[in-house]
Amino acid sequence: MKVPRQIRTYCPRCRRHQSHAVSLYKKGRDRKMAEGNRRSVIRKRxxxxxxxxxxxxxxxxxxxxxxxxLKCSVCGHIVPRLGIRLRKIEIVG
Ligand SMILES: [Zn+2]
Known part of the structure; x- marks a missing residue:
């Protein structure tokens, strides 16, 4: 799916439509001491x-x-848009 780099959509902080910069969510670095990691299979192995x-x-x-x-170009508020299952995603334009 191709997604434009700029989308005009509703901003909950401005309470009206603004143009938003589009980027892709990426997983951050794992915290080693997080509960799930302390009990993880990786550690036990x-x-x-x-x-x-x-x-x-x-x-x-x-x-x-x-x-x-989606990052609002006026106030800088970032809203994650609900994920859809996609094989391939491309930010164009
Ligand atoms: Zn805004």
Whole structure:
């Protein structure tokens, strides 16, 4: 899917339509001490001893949900737009 670099849409902070800069949401760096990471399989697999849990090999989904970040050009408020499943996304223009 092709997405324009500029979209004119509603800004909840300005409470009216403004032009927004479009970018793609990307996952940030993992925090090592986060709860889920402390109990994670990755941590348990370290050191002596083998694989503890079976690895997931079969995935039912073949694509990821892509989230667009819309940044208001007037107030700078960023709104994530609900992700849709897409094989390929391209920001054009
Ligand atoms: Zn705004």
């Amino acid at each position: 370290k050191g002596y001893g083998g694989q503890r849990d079976p690895r997931q090999r079969k995935f039912s989904k073949t694509s990821k949900k892509q989230v667009l970040l």
